[in-house]
Amino acid sequence: MHLPPHAIRPDYAGGSVLNLAATLGAHHGVPTHHAPYRHPLPLNGARHVVLIVVDALGAGxxxxxxxxxxxxxxxxxxxxxxxxxxxxxxxTMAALTTIHTARAPAEHGYLGLTVWLDEAQAVVNLIRLYDVYTHTPLEDAGFLAAVPSLYRQLHDRGVAAHVVMPAAYQHSVLTRWACDGAEYHPYAQSEETPELTAATLQPGQPSYTLVYFPEYDLICHGSGPDSPEAHAELRRTDRIVADLLAALPRTGDTLIVLTADHGQSPQPPEGYVDAITKKVMKTALRGPVAGEERAAYLRPYAEHAAEIEALLAPHATLLTADDAWTGGLFGPPAHAEARFRPRVGDLIAVPHPGHAIRRPTSPAPMPGLHGGWTAEEMLVPVLSVRL
Structure with a gap:
C-alpha cells in the first residue's frame, strides 16, 4: 500500500491511541492482543487511572x-x-470507539461517521442511525455492538469503571454499548467535571475513569481550528483541567493521562470538491458515498470505476479498499474482522491537504475538518502526571 509523502500512517505497533487504551486497560488486568504503548507512563503502583480525552486537540x-x-x-x-x-x-466515530474498547476500527466496526451496512443494505449514519439518503431509521442496531467495552471488562475484574461525559450523550445507542460496564456521570457544563471526577476516586477500590470534552471539536468545526473561538475554548479547557487536577486527592497512586481522539485541519471553502453530484451518485455508484469528507468510501459500478477515478484523482489519493484493509490502515490485519470489510466500500479517496469531497448528503461546508491522514489530523498529544 503506497501512501503519499504527507500521509501519517496510524502506528498500531505501539504508538497510537489504540495502544494507549490497551496498555491502560492491561494495567488493571484486561488482556489485549495489541502491542503495548511504547512510550513510558508512570503506571507502577497506580490504583487509579484517569484518562482525559479532549476531542480534536491535535499535537500541533x-x-x-x-x-x-x-x-x-x-x-x-x-x-x-x-x-x-x-x-x-x-x-471521533472510529477513534473514540477505539479508546472505549481498546480495539482497532477493523475490530469494532465503527469505521467512520457513515458506512455501508450489509445488515441494512444502506449507507447509515452511525450517530443518528438512519439511512443517509432516505433518512429511514435503522430499526435494530444491536448488531453494531461487536466487541465488549473496556469498561465492562474492567468491571468484571473488580475495577470501578466510570465515564464523565455530557448528559446529552448518556442514552444513545453508541454510548450504551461503548460505555457498558461504566457508571455514567453526566454533566451539563464542562466546569462540573472536576467535582464529578474526584468523586470517582475511592480509596477502597482500583478505578478507571474517562473524562470526555467534546466542545473544542465542535467549535473547531464551526469556526476553524485557528479561530479566536477555538483558541478561547482551549484556554477554557486548560482552566478546567487545572481545576480537575486540583480537585483530585494527592495520594500518590493516581495516574492522569490526557490525550485526543484526533486533530483538526483548517478547511478553506475553495478546497471543497463537488465531483460526486447526484447524477454521478445515481449512475456510477452503488449507493451514496460513505465515510468522511476527508476520507470517502465509494462503491462504483465496475463499468464506471475509471470514470470515478478520473473525477477524484486530481483531488485525492485513491486506493482500493482491499489494499487499505490488508495493508493495516484500519488496524492490524491479523485481528481485523472480515465481516466489517464491506463497510469501507471498494474505493477509498483521501483528499489532498486542503481538499474535501462534498457529496449530495453532505452537511454545510465547515471551516475545520478531520478524517484524513495529514499530521494535523493524525498526531495527538499524550500528557501525563502522577498524583
Missing amino acids: QLRAAVTRGDAPTLAALTPAPGPVTSVFPST
Missing part, C-alpha cells in the same frame, strides 16, 4: 497553544517523548 494545535500561552496547565504535564497517532480514519 497544542504546541501552538502552548506557544501562545493559552495552555499553561497542559504545558506543565509530561509529554510523550515521541509521536502518537490517531487511528484511520482520524474521526
